[in-house]
Each structure stands twice: as structure tokens, then as C-alpha cells.
Amino acid sequence: MTERRTALVTGGGSGIGRAISRRLAADGFAVAVLDLDHDSAKRVTEEIAADGHEASAFGGVDVSDRAALSAAVDGVRERFGPILVLVNNAGLSGFRPFLKISEAAWDKIIAVNLSAPFYLTQAVLPDMIAAKWGRIVNISSSSAQGGQQYMTHYVSSKAGLIGMTKSLALEFGPDGITANTIPPGFIDTPMMRDSERRGLLGGSVEDNAQRIPVRRPGTPEDIAAATSFLCRDEAGYITGQIIGVNGGRVT
Numbered sequence: 412m413t414e415r416r417t418a419l420v421t422g423g424g425s426g427i428g429r430a431i432s433r434r435l436a437a438d439g440f441a442v443a444v445l446d447l448d449h450d451s452a453k454r455v456t457e458e459i460a461a462d463g464h465e466a467s468a469f470g471g472v473d474v475s476d477r478a479a480l481s482a483a484v485d486g487v488r489e490r491f492g493p494i495l496v497l498v499n500n501a502g503l504s505g506f507r508p509f510l511k512i513s514e515a516a517w518d519k520i521i522a523v524n525l526s527a528p529f530y531l532t533q534a535v536l537p538d539m540i541a542a543k544w545g546r547i548v549n550i551s552s553s554s555a556q557g558g559q560q561y562m563t564h565y566v567s568s569k570a571g572l573i574g575m576t577k578s579l580a581l582e583f584g585p586d587g588i589t590a591n592t593i594p595p596g597f598i599d600t601p602m603m604r605d606s607e608r609r610g611l612l613g614g615s616v617e618d619n620a621q622r623i624p625v626r627r628p629g630t631p632e633d634i635a636a637a638t639s640f641l642c643r644d645e646a647g648y649i650t651g652q653i654i655g656v657n658g659g660r661v662t
């Protein structure tokens with residue numbers, strides 16, 4: 412990379428988003444770490460600074476609040492300039508029999524997992540179009556590739572994100588912008604450990620890992636490595652793709 416570019420990572424304070432933020436900073440991007448939780452966003456920027464790289468925290472921002480997002484995007488531009496990499500990673504999980512999913516639960520999951528990437532992508536695309544270069548990486552879910560019982564609201568939101576990614580790739584390919592989606596499968600994060608604690612995995616994370624072809628849970632760094640590659644100049648011919656990172660669970 413010849414000049415420093417700015418990357419915005421949502422949900423950057425925890426799990427996969429934290430690893431992506433740290434990796435993109437190590438790659439030379441100035442990273443805006445956006446998260447609902449102020450302290451975790453701050454902590455990640457401190458980790459990045461300790462590694463000798465550049466980041467700024469945008470904590471206390473709910474991605475489903477369009478006005479708050481818009482203010483955060485203005486803040487990132489003020490601090491670092493145009494945003495040329497967007498990683499829509501913040502996500503909310505849900506587990507409920509289909510007939511018991513309330514309208515409020517449906518609306519909340521769609522708002523965070525699908526509407527927020529729509530808001531944010533609309534907000535930052537003008538920067539990418541002006542630069543004739545951009546990278547959008549949407550973190551979807553392997554559950555959207557095969558379906559998942561008791562998670563219809565979550566799976567529907569993530570399937571929508573896959574469709575959004577493909578459509579963006581077609582519309583903005585001529586502008587030098589790529590859009591790809593990584594559907595993680597079974598990554599050891601606080602979200603995964605929370606599911607384990609609530610008995611939703613039918614066993615421990617480690618038990619489940621024995622059914623994965625590579626025989627281990629994924630790490631946040633596995634997702635960060637794929638994201639890093641998609642954000643490079645040399646990945647400019649990869650767009651509209653679903654890049655599964657799942658240890659072979661879904662092929």
C-alpha cells in the first residue's frame with residue numbers, strides 16, 4: 412500500500428471485529444473501531460497503539476441508529492479522512508423456535524444485521540467512488556448457506572447481507588470498489604461462548620469442534636486473515652464472492 416487508507420470496522424470491540432481491527436491496523440490502515448460498547452472499542456485501540464499502529468475508538472454507537480451512525484462517519488472522516496474500507500461486522504444473534512419469534516425480535520435482528528450495513532454502505536460509498544477505490548467486506552454467517560433451525564430471523568438477516576454484497580459488487584465494480592462476504596463458521600468468540608453457556612450448542616465448543624473437518628474451532632484471526640487479503644490492492648479481481656472460512660463445515 413503506497414498511502415495510508417482508512418478502514419471502518421463495526422463491532423470492532425470484541426471477537427471477530429477486534430481481530431479484524433488489529434489486523435487491518437497492522438496492514439497499515441488507520442482503523443476506526445466502532446462499537447456499541449465504549450470501553451471495549453477503547454481497549455482495542457489501546458492494543459493497536461501498543462503494537463505501534465493507528466486507530467481511533469468510536470464507542471457507544473448503535474449501528475441500527477442511522478443518525479448516530481452518520482455522526483460517527485463524520486467523526487471518522489474528520490479524524491482520518493475518507494473511508495475506503497468498510498467492514499460490516501457488528502451482529503446480533505438470536506435463537507428461538509420460528510413460531511415464537513416476536514415481531515420486535517425480528518425487527519431488532521434485521522435492524523442490526525441488515526439495515527445497519529445498508530445505512531453505513533450508503534454513507535461511505537461516496538468516499539470510495541471519489542477515490543475510484545474501495546473495499547467492502549460483509550461478515551455474514553455460514554448458517555445462511557445451509558439454514559439453521561431456531562435461527563430464522565438471524566439466518567434471514569445474514570442471507571439478505573449476502574444478497575446485498577453481490578448486488579453492490581455488480582453496481583460498483585466499475586468504480587474500482589469490490590464487495591465480498593465472509594460467512595464465518597464456528598468461530599471461538601464471546602458470542603460463541605455465550606451460546607455454549609446457554610446450552611445452545613448441544614455440547615461444549617470443544618465437543619463440537621470434533622465434528623469440524625479441521626478438528627478445531629475457528630479463531631477470530633482466521634476471519635481477520637481473509638478480510639486482510641480481500642482489502643489488498645491485489646484482490647481487486649475478487650468481487651461479489653462468498654469466501655467461506657469455516658474449517659470445511661460448509662463446502
Ligand code: NAP
Nearest residue numbers: 422425426427447448473474500501502552597598600602
Ligand atoms: P461478538 O464477540 O459478540 O462481537 C460482536 C460485536 O458487535 C460486539 O462488540 C458487540 O458489542 C457489537 N455489536 C452488537 N450489536 C451492535 C450494535 N447494535 N451496534 C454496534 N455494535 C454492536 O461476536 P462475534 O462472534 O465476533 O461476531 C461478529 C460477527 O460475526 C457477527 O456479525 C456474527 O453474526 C458473525 N458470525 C459469527 C460466528 C461465530 O462463529 N462466532 C459465526 C457466524 C457469523 P457489545 O459487546 O457491546 O454487544
